[in-house]
């Protein structure tokens with residue numbers, strides 16, 4: 126295949142950032158490497174500005190190219206032997222005082238499949254620790270838990286993204302892809318232009334505006350009321366007779382119990398609680414049912430706005446229930462899906478870096494799963510530790526009595542991105558040994574005792590799994606700087622120094638992929654018939670892809686669901702209010718999210734001049750009347766105060782903002798960290814923190 130941009134070429138790689146995994150070519154050049162977009166089904170030749178500027182980090186002056194260790198309070202450069210010896214000393218000390226669980230590991234959804242797999246294996250076998258979890262807990266866990274409960278499997282989109290392209294009705298709940306996945310919006314052009322796009326978001330986002338401009342609907346709900354909204358919609362679907370009784374009877378269980386919850390959510394009550402008018406509720410149901418009846422494409426999609434709540438699993442359960450009542454999942458041109466966030470957010474949650482999980486999306490407490498994986502690893506099943514604890518619980522236990530005293534952290538920046546971030550900083554500082562692998566001195570790396578410099582995306586080989594469950598190849602396009610070492614190599618070296626069987630931790634990603642595929646055999650996320658060569662040949666392979674499905678599975682659930690009885694389960698709980706409701710002292714709802722120009726904790730994008738110039742400081746989006754009440758003018762610096770602490774943010778007036786809500790992006794460092802204010806209330810099932818609602822007040826600095 127040729128190299129022309131705009132065509133799919135065999136040599137392309139994919140963007141380092143989000144799960145859309147736009148395809149691109151990275152070309153080394155005298156002035157520094159540059160990227161060009163490549164046509165791929167997800168991005169159709171598009172990139173967002175983060176993708177366009179991604180290569181600027183490759184030879185960035187702030188790139189770390191030598192290990193660093195803390196000496197006399199400062200991080201100073203050292204050689205790899207010194208750094209790794211220091212890591213091993215720290216591990217040994219922690220194990221002496223705390224046993225195998227004296228060492229904790231924290232991973233990330235940006236790691237390749239091979240690294241996610243190896244990190245889980247390294248933790249269980251080389252460290253013998255059960256304490257591993259990762260930032261995907263803060264991203265996909267509620268949707269994953271709900272999908273597993275209802276469908277028996279969790280693949281973000283159980284159909285290719287391109288299925289959305291011809292849809293006539295799409296309900297987007299808590300998703301702002303205009304900012305978070307711009308090229309994804311192309312797939313919504315038809316539905317938006319046809320007036321069939323419905324966006325449920327407390328803010329009039331660029332995505333909501335797109336819906337309105339095309340004649341669709343913006344449901345400007347009160348933050349934290351998604352469950353009520355969805356049960357209200359479910360109620361309406363039933364009472365106006367738009368549910369699908371044949372589908373419900375043939376393909377689902379639990380409808381009566383779900384109706385038991387939804388019966389009470391009369392339209393007027395739903396309007397009162399959510400702030401969404403009865404007329405808009407009715408219009409939403411009409412649009413979805415009409416698109417379904419015409420076989421024209423009807424979808425319900427959630428993202429973090431709906432999911433990052435202490436009732437997130439139930440919210441997604443309610444979204445799935447709505448889709449099931451309409452008879453969408455498993456039908457052609459219809460379905461429910463969640464929009465996965467991180468570059469390898471999907472693969473990152475399948476291969477065993479989650480506290481309760483083994484490769485192939487297996488449960489670590491299931492004896493058969495343990496026996497299978499132990500067989501692949503060549504160990505006794507008893508050697509594999511049990512389940513650990515979730516991300517926040519793990520971080521919150523660091524350095525406390527009985528907690529781990531050493532931690533290895535790969536691909537996350539919790540100082541900025543963890544809920545109740547100052548409390549997490551305290552825990553990180555209480556560690557005897559914090560080891561951070563990164564290619565930049567993130568805010569978390571700056572607290573470390575050892576910093577290990579690693580290659581970046583365009584410098585490494587590997588695979589990732591995109592938001593539609595398609596496994597793709599990350600290809601080396603430029604050579605890493607001398608001094609950076611691949612994480613596969615780092616874990617091999619640590620295993621060698623710890624005398625824990627280095628041969629079990631190969632450094633060649635292809636070899637690791639082959640092992641991962643074997644370990645996944647027969648699991649929910651079965652990769653066993655996928656080969657590196659197939660991926661290299663550009664084949665579109667969506668998991669499961671095993672003995673029963675050697676061609677892969679672009680569309681799930683067409684015949685049956687992955688539950689034991691093959692039926693989808695309605696799982697609807699009672700509606701619960703957010704953990705922290707506004708009161709006299711903290712009268713506003715504080716919510717958080719993303720802007721176009723920054724990625725996540727901002728460690729990467731804040732270092733790119735063009736992106737930093739577009740969004741240089743932390744801000745708070747607020748209705749002018751609310752700001753005026755606090756004596757604040759547009760552009761002033763405000764304090765947004767919660768029971769945890771105060772965030773400093775520039776006031777940004779927005780006439781379309783709800784007067785009970787303020788919004789803060791979470792990408793900024795220091796006093797501008799939105800997570801200073803957020804609360805670590807966790808969903809009981811998924812352990813997702815309540816990132817999207819806390820009680821705050823706003824005041825002049």
Ligand SMILES: Nc1nc2c(c(=O)[nH]1)N[C@H]1C(S)=C(S)[C@@H](COP(=O)(O)OP(=O)(O)OC[C@H]3O[C@@H](n4cnc5c(=O)[nH]c(N)nc54)[C@H](O)[C@@H]3O)O[C@H]1N2
Pocket residue numbers: 143144264298299300301302304305306325326327328330346347348349350351428429430431465466467468716717718719720721722723724725726788817818
């Ligand atoms: N530019 C950019 N793109 C990204 C990322 C990034 O950091 N920057 N990160 C990637 C990752 S990891 C992820 S997970 C995705 C996230 O992608 P999205 O889910 O689209 O992003 P968010 O901005 O977190 O949340 C979406 C919307 O939820 C709304 N919201 C807030 N509270 C509520 C609520 O109670 N109910 C409802 N229904 N909505 C609410 C917010 O106003 C916001 O507009 O983006 C990916 N893409």
Ligand SMILES: Nc1nc2c(c(=O)[nH]1)N[C@H]1C(S)=C(S)[C@@H](COP(=O)(O)OP(=O)(O)OC[C@H]3O[C@@H](n4cnc5c(=O)[nH]c(N)nc54)[C@H](O)[C@@H]3O)O[C@H]1N2
Pocket residue numbers: 233234235236237260261263264265429433466467534535536537538539541542543544562563564565567579717718719724725726727728729791799800803816
């Ligand atoms: N208030 C609030 N907080 C949130 C959210 C929210 O909506 N609101 N969203 C949550 C969500 S959905 C997410 S996904 C998290 C994300 O938040 P984080 O977990 O902090 O994610 P990143 O900022 O992507 O951090 C990645 C770090 O790893 C480095 N890195 C990238 N690739 C690699 C690699 O291959 N190896 C290594 N070793 N390092 C690498 C980067 O330089 C960066 O420093 O934030 C969560 N926090």
Ligand code: SF4
Pocket residue numbers: 140141142143144145146147168171172173174175176177305306307308309
């Ligand atoms: S949409 Fe996501 S994958 Fe595509 S260029 Fe932007 S950040 Fe990269």
Ligand SMILES: [Mo]
Pocket residue numbers: 263264265466467
């Ligand atoms: Mo995420």
